[in-house]
Each structure stands twice: as C-alpha cells, then as structure tokens.
Amino acid sequence: MINQANSNEEDSGTAILHRTPQKRPAKSWQDWLIGRPLPTADAPHQTIGKLVGLAVFAGDALSSVAYAPQETLVILAAAGTAGFQYAFPIAVAVTLLLAIVTISYQQTIHAYPGGGGAYIVARDNLGEIPAQIAGAALLIDYILLAAVAVASGSAQIISAYPALSSYRVIIAIGLILVIMLVNLRGVKESGTAFAIPVYFFLATAFLTVGVGFLRFFTGTLGTVIDPPMLDYVGLTQPVTLFLILRAFSSGTTALTGVECISNGVTAFKEPRSQNAGLTMIWMSAILGVLFLGITFLLHQIGAVPSEAETVISQLARTVYGSRGFLYMCTIIGTTIILVLATNTAFADFPRLSAILAVDGFLPRQLTFRGSRLVYSRGIVALGVIASLLVILFNASVTALVPLWAIGVFLSFTLSQFGMAHRWWKIGHLKQKMEMQERGSVLVYEPGWHSKMFINGLGAFVTAIVTAVFAITKFQGGAWIVILLIPILVVAFSAIYRHYRRLAASLALKHDKPRSHIKRHRVILPFSGVHEGTLAALSYARILSSDITAVYVSMDNNEAESIRKKWEVWGEGVRLVILDSPYRLLLEPLLSYIEEIIHKRQPNEIITIVVPHFIPRHWWSNVLHTQTATMLRLALLFRPGIVITEVPYQVD
C-alpha cells in the first residue's frame, strides 16, 4: 500500500521516515463533477503564439462591445432619442482613450516580462498602500466582470428567446455555475479550446458590422422594426455636460480587460514581451474598430437600449433582415465571448487572491491548490460572491456598470503611475548599473524621459477618467466601491499584522531556556460511575498518577451514592465532591479548576479528561449535555490547560 521510500538515521540520531503513497486517492463524488485529482508534478509549462494568445487574452476586452455601446445609449436616453446622436462622438473619445492606454501598457509589458499586473507594478514602485489599493480594486473588478458578463450573456439569450425573460437571474447564475465547475476542473489556457469560439465571435461580429456598412452605403439599411420600449421613464432632461460625461463613463467600460495581457506575458513564446505587446496592439485595434462600427450603425438604425432586447440583437436582426441563421450566429458568438470574459474573471481572481495571500494580505488557505491544481477556494469564493451580486442587482447590466469600471481605471492609474515612477528611478540609476526588484530588473536606459512621459500621460488620462467616473456614477452605485476599497485595504493590513505577529510568536529562539514539564495534574470531571467514566479513568491513569476525580452534586442523596460507588470502582483515585446548591454544573467545576490554576507552579500542566459518549445516531447528541464542549469553550483562553475528551462508543 505505501512503500518506504527511504529511511535514514543521521548524526542527530533522529529516526526519519519518508513515505510516498503509490496509489491515487480513493474515488469520490467530486471526481465525477470536476475530474480525478492531479498530482503536483502535472502542472503544465506550455507557451503560446500570438494567434492563440489573442484568443486566450482577448475574451474579456472584446466582450465589451456587447454592453459598452448599449450602456452609453442607456445614459443618453435620459435626453430622449435626440441624445443618441452624441453616442458616436463619445465612442471616438473612448477609442482615443483606448489608444493611449494601449501605448502606455506596451511599456509595462516590456518592463515586466514575468507578468506586470497593477498590483505588482504598484507594489514595486509605489509601496504597500498603493499596491493594496490596486489589489482591492482589481479583486472588485474581477467580481464585477463575472457578474456583468453573465448578466449581459443572459440578456443576449433573452433577446433571442423573449419567452425566457422571467428566468434572467436563473440563466445568469446557471452560467456562473457552469463556468465555476469548468474552472474547478482546470482550464488549459493554451490551445484551440479558446481559439475556436473567439474567432467564431470575431467572424460573426465583423460580418455583422461589414454587412451593416455595405447596406448603409447602398442605402438599404433601414431602421429597427418593432423596437423595444425605451426603459427610461421620467421627464426628458436637456443634454448637459454632466450627462455627456456620465455617458462617456459608461462607454469607458469598453476598456475593461485590455490590461489582461500584461498579467500573462509568461504564457507567450519567446520573444515573449514582443509577442505579447503585438498581440495587445492587435486586440485594441480590433476592439476599437468593432466599438466604433457598432456604435455608428446603432445610431443609423435607431436602436433603443432596453432590458428586453439588447442593441446587438436589434443590430443583427436589422442588418440581416430577420431572426435567421446569421442572426443566431451573432447572438451565439456574443454570448460565447461573454462566457469567455467570465472565464477570465475565474482565471484571474483566484490567481490574484493567491498572490495577495502569499504576501500575507489574504487568508493563507487561498494559496492552496485543490485536487485539480487550481486555486479552488478562490474559484468558489468568486462564484458565490458573483452569484450574490447577480441576485442583488437582478442580473441588470445597467445596475452593475456604475460599480464596475471605477476599479478598473483606478488600477490603470496606479499601474501607469507606478511605471512612470519606475522610469524616474531608472533615469536616476548610474549607467550600466542593474537593480533587482521583486518583479523586474531596473537597467539604465537613455530614453527614459519620453517613456516616463508616455506612462505619465496614461496615468494622467486614466486618473481623470477615474475621477469623472467617481463623480458621475457616485449616486448610481460607485459609492459602494469607493467605500469598499478602503475597507478591503484595512482588512488586508489587519490580516497582514496577524500573520506577522503569529510568525514572531512562533519563531524558534535558540537561547530560550527549554524547561520540561515537572508536574502533570489530571482532573477528571464525571457525572456518574459507569463504564464511560471508568474508560476515562483508565486513560487518565496512564497520563499521570496525580489524578483528581470531580463530581458536581446537586442532590445530597446522589452524592452519597456516588461516594459509595467510587469507593468500589474508583481504583483509589482522589475524589472531590463539589456541592452545587444553585444546581449549576459548569460554574462550580470552573471555579474549582480556576483555584487549581491559581495554585499552579511553573512547569506544571493541567489536563482535564472528560468522558464523552459517542452515540450511534448523530441526533442522539441532543439528548446529552455537551459538557466537554462547554468546558472547552470556557477554558479556551487559559494557558497551560489541555482538555481531552475520551470517547466511549455506545451501541
């Protein structure tokens, strides 16, 4: 069953056995759900090219075209359909922002070939607090990404099958569960499994936009037949700068996910930084073209933002003239890309949680890889939180968006500001000097001024967008995130301090005098002289010869009977009967124990041995007073006291 791999007795004289099990773990119901356990040695070390890389990392970013145009229109709807004319200019501004961020991130990719997420860049260049802020913002970002993407996916499905509209929340949670299970199984991020759906989406999206422009230029496009009702109820507002900025803020959700590649540079084939950088440029270009094209066409066909039917569905059925095969392909492609975006959240949230946990800011358990070599606890945590969000916000993308992009832009800002500071540090290094930081190596570069300018511009622009977002969306829900980020940062610090204190307290000190335990007192509380008590007594006798049995008496007659029985069965062990005129059980026992603790000498340890029935049926436990459990709770914080329950099986 188990073989002895090696057994050695070294100079220390300590016998050390090292055993490796030969067989795999026993089968369980989980295997069926998430697959058989994988040994640690199976961790994959593959790299991917640009084409596959685009598919793996673009899901999150490209999925934005499913909701960003719609959310821009939702805000503009406050000014009536007349407001919709501002959608395209806003899309141009968003695309410009996209270009700036893409250029700025190129430098991050080259500077951090080992992966340069906002948390790592901020940690290396800005210090602990900004890094923790970036970490908190990103964790929130991933949770909202998962919630928004499944909510939007659910909306696409409902657009194609309006009969399902009352199952909006259930469909969204179903999607989360499926993606969670797939991730618990473990997703191979490389390979065609990703490429096929992403390129399918790209084909359908470009076909829809292409056919749309063809019909636009030939004058046969027309407008949406039988459009859904405009959801916006209320007085039509004038078009104000504030409204435009709010619509712009919603449009910036198109940028979510473009930073993904900077986290995953290591996944690319060599020259990895170059490959990753080019892939990112391609991705941004595709995103920009689709975003501009879709927004332009939506205005032409007079699409109306609505929870009942997505604008993508309105565009597709107008462009193709019916809800035919090509329409269905567009909806399926869009839903698939949204599912892949959710998958990104399920890949990145547990990974970032594990990084934060290794650094001591989150519970250590999050670093533990489950049976399938994935960070299972983080995956489950994300699934639960995202499901709660979907229920709370009734699977409405419009309700979730105000909470979302602020975290994304805050992390952009911190990351780019960190990069700018990094160039400043590089500029002030002595020539040919290298400096090793935790995430990268600093080497002097002559052109550091212009590079600092590019990242500085990125930081500046995204900072402004963050502020605009915070102000315009504050009431709509951004306040929740603005409140949550500092709370998370405080929690990170508290957890960090706890682990630090624990480590200090547990550290071995060579100079500490190690005194051995000199006296071992055993206290044996019991409730009656029976087999269970005698089992505990015979256990107590092998622990120490210094035993005191304690009986709490609420009735003099019973005490007398116990005394007589103990004289027969007590094996000569000292018995103390504690009268309890107030019929309390625990209190007299505790005060007796306290008294003994009080008289305790140094190097004396006290063990309390409690007989404990193990009944045949779990429900029988309610028929017994759980004295041992209550004693344990009462004495938990007393040093030098060990509580031992001696089980006695009853059958």
Add this chain to the structure above:
Amino acid sequence: MINQANSNEEDSGTAILHRTPQKRPAKSWQDWLIGRPLPTADAPHQTIGKLVGLAVFAGDALSSVAYAPQETLVILAAAGTAGFQYAFPIAVAVTLLLAIVTISYQQTIHAYPGGGGAYIVARDNLGEIPAQIAGAALLIDYILLAAVAVASGSAQIISAYPALSSYRVIIAIGLILVIMLVNLRGVKESGTAFAIPVYFFLATAFLTVGVGFLRFFTGTLGTVIDPPMLDYVGLTQPVTLFLILRAFSSGTTALTGVECISNGVTAFKEPRSQNAGLTMIWMSAILGVLFLGITFLLHQIGAVPSEAETVISQLARTVYGSRGFLYMCTIIGTTIILVLATNTAFADFPRLSAILAVDGFLPRQLTFRGSRLVYSRGIVALGVIASLLVILFNASVTALVPLWAIGVFLSFTLSQFGMAHRWWKIGHLKQKMEMQERGSVLVYEPGWHSKMFINGLGAFVTAIVTAVFAITKFQGGAWIVILLIPILVVAFSAIYRHYRRLAASLALKHDKPRSHIKRHRVILPFSGVHEGTLAALSYARILSSDITAVYVSMDNNEAESIRKKWEVWGEGVRLVILDSPYRLLLEPLLSYIEEIIHKRQPNEIITIVVPHFIPRHWWSNVLHTQTATMLRLALLFRPGIVITEVPYQVD
C-alpha cells in the same frame, strides 16, 4: 472562599473531599432579567385553601368564556346571521358535557390524591402507548393553550384600541415573552398574586352578565351599535347537521382547562382531595353560568363574530352603553384571565415535560431545574414554539382553534377510560387487599360498579366529542394534530430506547475483566517546526515515550527543510514524512492513522496530539486551517483514539 465540609478516608483508602461553596454565584445580566439564583433548599412546600385554589387553577378554564362563544358564532356565521339562533342550544349541550366531565373527574381527584393528570392515569391503567398518546396530546394542548390565549388577549386589546390592529402578532408575542420571563423568575402559585386578578375578572364578568340580564328583563338592552363587518365571505350555506356539529366542536373549547385541578391536588390543604373536588365543582359551575349567560346575551344584542372586535367587547359596550370605565374594566379583566391561562400553560408544559423526561421519553435536560428552581428549558421551549405558532397563524384564534381541542378531548377520553379500567381492577381485587401502583393505591370498594359507570360515561361522551371534533375540523387543521401525535409517540419511543441502550452499555459489570492499558502510542501531526509544535511535543513527551511526529509534505523542498529543523529541535523523536502528491492534508494523515489502528494490539491506546493556535481575536480563526477540528470529526467514530489539542496562545 470554599470550605472543606468534611474529608474522610474510609476503609477503601480512597480520599474523598466534600466541598460546599459559601458564596452565591457571581452576578450576571440574567439576574436583572429573572432574579438571583435560588438554592435548591428554597423549594416551597406551601398548601392552599379553596378560595385561593380556585384562583390558581381556574384561570385556564374560565378564560374560555373569552373565545368559546365567539368561535361558536364564527362557524354559525357560514349560515348567515340566521345561524346565530343555534348558539344558545349548542351552549346548553356544551354545559351538559361540562357537567359530565366534572363529575367524572371528581373520582379522579379522589383516586389520585398525589396528582392524577391524564398521562399518569393512562400510564397506570392503560399501559405505555396510551400514556404516551396522552402525553403527546397534552404537550400539544399546552402549546396551543398558550398560543390561543395570547391571541385572544391580543384581540381583546385591539378591540379596546382599534388603532393597534396592525400590531396583533407583536402584541401576542410580547405577552408570551412577558409571561415567559415571569415564569423563568419562578411564580409562587400560592398567594394573593393570583387571587386578585382572578376575582377581579369574576367581578367584571358577573357584573357585565348581571347588568345585561337586568337590562334584558327591563327591555332596555338594545343591540350592538355600529357592529363590525362579518368576516365570513362566501355564499350563505344552509344550516346542516355538519355545521351544527362544527359549531359544537368550537364551543367545546370552553372545557379546556377544567382538568387542571386533577394535576394539582397536592397543592391543596388537607383534606386535599375533598378541597380540590369542591373547588373543581365551583369552577365548573361558574364557567357554565358565564358561558350560558354570555352566549344568551350575545344573541340578544345581535353581536357579530369578527377579528376586528371580540364579541366580549361588543357585549360590554352594549351592556354599559359606551366605552366607559366599566367597559374598560371588563376588557382588562378578560385580558388578565387570558394572560393567567397562558401562565397555566407555562406552569404545566415544563412540569409534564419533566415527568416525561424522568420516564425517559424526552431529553433528560428537561428535568434540570434552572437557577430559579423552575424547569427553565421547558419554559423557553414552550415560549419559542408558541411564538412560532402565533406568527404562523397570524395570531388568529379562529385559525388556531381547530388544532386545539382535539388534544384536550383525547386526553379526557384516555384519562376517563383509564379510570374506568381502574375501577374494574378494584372490583376484581380481593376484599381488604391493597395494591400499590406508581401513581396511586388500589383498595377494594363495594360501589365500584357505579363508579366505573360514571367514568365510563365520561370516557364515552368525550370519545364521541373527540371523534366529532376530528371529523368536523379535520380540514381546518385538526389533521396536523392527528399527524403529530403518532410522530411524537414514535419520537418518545426512540428517545426511550436510546436511553435504555445507553444505560445497558454503561452499566458496570463486576465480572468483566478490567485490563489496563499496556501501550500508549502518541501521534503528533504538525505543519511546521515552531514554538507551537514544540509546546505540543513537550506535552506529548509527558504522555508517553512512544511518540511519532507526522508531517504531510506537499513540496519536496519544504519536506527537506522540515527534516533538517526536526533533527535540531525534535528532541530525538521519530518523524514520519508523508508525501502528498495530490496536495491533500487530511487524507494522508488519516490513512496513516488507519494503518496504525489496524496494527493495534488489544489494550493499546492511541492519542493524537494536535498543536492548536489560540489567536487573540476570534476572527483570526478563519485565517487558520482547523486541522484539529477536522481530525476530530473524521475520527469521532473510531474506538480507542483520543484526540488532544494542545493550545498555544499567540499574542
């Protein structure tokens, strides 16, 4: 602090100390709520006379006049106001039933001077199952009594202050809480505390009925001004026999509580049976007169049953001509008698639970008297269940009544049938022979035939009423109770069997060879070499010299580092490193322990010593893997294994 009462070393050579604490328990927040703890010696042993006895035991029975006439009218309302003419004949039939039950119970009181509740009478004369049925019926009865009485009390308060009508449920639960707290404090059942409110109620009730008849005979009574809307909605039904029987069933709720005195004979002054019997006759007479008088007057004034205003309130304001002082006195008196009825439930439910628990049919904990010498657990259980019922049935008396009286009449039937069987047994005794049963003494009596006839008649009549009730109220809710009683009986038996098996398993056997433990193996699983582990190691070393430290390794480098540290710090103790290629913690440990258990010899015991951090803040526990707790759960059902957590305080 504690004095040594006596200390003796008897022939057995066992030192036995008996200690009695001098001081009272420390103050706690509970003292403010329910009073300071009382020593066992303070249990009262007072007896009461007939006048006070009437007050103590009549609350439950007399309170029926507050709802029984109303519930009769509620059913008749199905036939429109024309149905109300049948109320008085029904009341006459109910009063006749009351007379039969009273006469029948006289014999119970004389036969069981030590208290003859239905459970005891059925147990002695009919056997275990009928006794358990009676017990189950009575427990349900007391719960429903509490719920109905506070619901009716709440309805009286709302009748006087209609503005409170939306707080119906809250008022009812508030009443339960107050009565529960009073009972946790402990109620002295003797004394004027009971006499004043009961006689106040009697005065107001007789005044209302008296003035009502005076005005009726002088022709000045008139009808209810501005009566509430009739709640009944639906087609007016014809008056059928079934409807009359349903109304009669509701009317029989007037009999609930008349049996109370038979439980409490011991509380009376000598000659106690005679005093108790006379008190019961007085009580029944008063109840009959009030019930008949009120029902008669209600018909004359054209009162309408309604959840908005009770018929008592309609009667009082019609009799007194306004909502003046006398009206308020009547409402207050009625509410008080309902509160006292609830109090009866809180006195009797815990007492019956304790009797059932002593007999082994309910958890032993119910026999425990709390700090104020009352069965606190039973009181709290009743308060919780009754509150749930009030919430579930929206504090509606009409909704609760169908569940109720069936339990009462079932217990009447069993009790009277038991009595009849007792007379049969007495008749077949040899002359001048005595037979001791658990609850009473059987002595031959010449007139046993007629006595058996009286109890037999009582049993027969109440059995018919039970059947009528079960049939006519089945759909309305009686099915719940008909289902619940067998479930409770099965639960009683299961609990009884559990305690029997436990007792058999724990019984000391003199002839059993007592072999002492020969080998004590200690297993010390640990997660790292640090102060906590060394504390556990030094504890393990005083337990046994046969120690194996076990480390589960998920990473070869870490295993190497642990091995090196153990050679320095391990005090030469044997170390086993278990490789865990599937990154499982508990499973390799468990399979190693299983292997050791497998190889175990007889008289060998295994102790698993687990280091356990005690952090400063409770929340820090989520930051640690609770290995010890998980191990305990996994090994709970393995005999011969003791798990010991050695606490290590971290600060």
